[in-house]
Amino acid sequence: MEGPHNLHTWTGSDSIPDKLQPETVVWPEHWEGEMGAIFAMFSAVAFPAQGFNLDVARWLRETVHPRDYLNTPYFDLWLRSVATFLDLSGHAARAELTDGYLTPDWPSPGVTTAVRITNDQALDLATALRNHALDEVVPGFGPPQANGSYQPDADHHYVEGQASNQPRYRVGDRVRTVLQTGTGHTREYPVYRGRTGVITASYGIVKALSTPDNVRVFQPYYQNAYPDIACRDSQRDDVGHRQEFLVPVYNVRFPASELFGDGYAEEGLYVHVDMFEPYLQFLSAANPGDLNGDGVVNLADYAVFRAALGKRRGQPGYNERADYDRDGQVSNTDYRTWLIYYRR
């Protein structure tokens, strides 16, 4: 979503609070831990199958009216996230959330008081935003199908629920981030959109594995679903489930000048941001002639080029690394370019 949660580079705020908070203070107040527990157990234990996960939770936080968002304390955002989920999913009646719920020991022990958890306006707004987002374009996927489900666009090849661990990009590649403006949840924040950076790490993508007694099998690769789809826990009957696409993830390095403008940020500053593959467009490789990624330019790379020759973007076999002039087709012009790299 576009909104004040994306407050990167905002100026004018006061000093950072509680900088020297003692390390022994876990939560300034006990109920903060209880709120954290409710949120964490909702996403990890109680409702993952019914559509509450980290990405849904984060999205629901963002549905708070922009005017109110900055005036809403941290744990209040989590409270609203959980309360909105209970409303959307029907696990609580609207009136239970908005008309006052009988709460024991408030405001003092032995006293029971009706306490309003949230209000109709907030729940109506979240519902409207969510319904809007379910029809929206998602990077790498485009708009939903007629039945409301998302499928990758012609340029991407992911299969729901499967992980290839075959990243399309490599460390050293120059990439440009895509533009988007939407009402769904994304991890491509506004300051990082439409920028050019270099991939510094490739995190891969695998499916999480657990033992029968629920202990995670260690795998040193990324394992979480693409948030932009996973946040859309569809309530549409014709989809009937939350879609999870597992896409490769990278770390991309941006010079501060690329993000903020020349001279506006501190000297010698680089921002490293994790990027899900659909956020990225290929620009150029660190070693452009090395098409198979083995570190050298040789006839093995020619074989890769030959396999892609004549293919257009969107066709099987098209290879963006071999499309040196970026015209959407691997042609003889590209071959002459490859030859230059080969003869170097």
Next chain:
Amino acid sequence: MSSEHDCVNDELPDSRRRDFIKTVGLTGLSGGAAGVVGLAGLLSPGEATEAGTACQGDAPDEARLDLGGTPIYDAATDDPGCSEGVLPPLKARVLALKQLILDKNLLGPNGQASIDNFVDYYETKVGPQFGKAVIARAWIDPAFKDALLNPEQPNFEPYKSSDKRGPFAATWFIRDFLDHATSMQGIWLPQSALAGYTIGPEGEWLRVVANGKANATAPFVHNLVSCTLCSCYPQALLGVQPVWYKSRQYRARSVTAPRGILREFAAERGGAYPSLLEAYIALVDEVRVWDSNSEVRFLVIPEPPPDAVVTGIVPDSPQEVALRHRVTRNAMIGAEILYPASP
């Protein structure tokens, strides 16, 4: 507009702050609010007082202002024409939500016990002591440090030929260290306490980065970790994130002015700290800000404090344990550096 907002935040005591919001604050807080709250939002301060007192809103929460500013929810009321609707204090609403969830058994039949277990894990089991142990070991054992920083190609056995190598293998190396270090016995957690994760929640996909120079000719790098959207944090090694890490101020400024963050922390300590920091900043060639925008978590190995000896230290010796106490949580995020014991 901004001066009134600052007043609300900084200058008025809590009781007066609420009165201030009810009278003057609302009209000043947000021009955009006027269109939503109706005519009352456009009234002069004196008239707004009347509208405000006509509302039957509950008292705003005044306890947690530092996390988000004023607790006003304009237009957050069901009463038509009411300019200021405030929900009950946050603590009350959390207790109400909890009660609703318990009444509906949404966390199972022993919901309160589950909540208590979760809180207990963070209050008594996990904390920055684990991160500090990792940092001290990395200081005294360059091979371990190298493995943490190069998890895809660790340079020593048994990791070098392990099938655990990969972008997040540091998590595995850390688990191996914590499991086997005799000095962590009774401190490190049994596997049953790790919630099914390798080292605990928010640590499964971990990257370790180091301040200083990677080699004699490399630039001097300082690393700062931020979660600009919210509050992602390597909880398995550091425990619960501090209030400042979650604050909108830190989130907003960390990406453009990391040295400014360092300076603000040093200024808060006062005394000789700012000048010691400037001496460090003068060494820094490059600053890397790591935005925790995925489920990857970052841990910074800070430079040892200038008066600490880190060579020739035997693993698990009292000297290594003493080094752990020289590490601070804030330094493992990169918001502070480590200072001499008596600056």
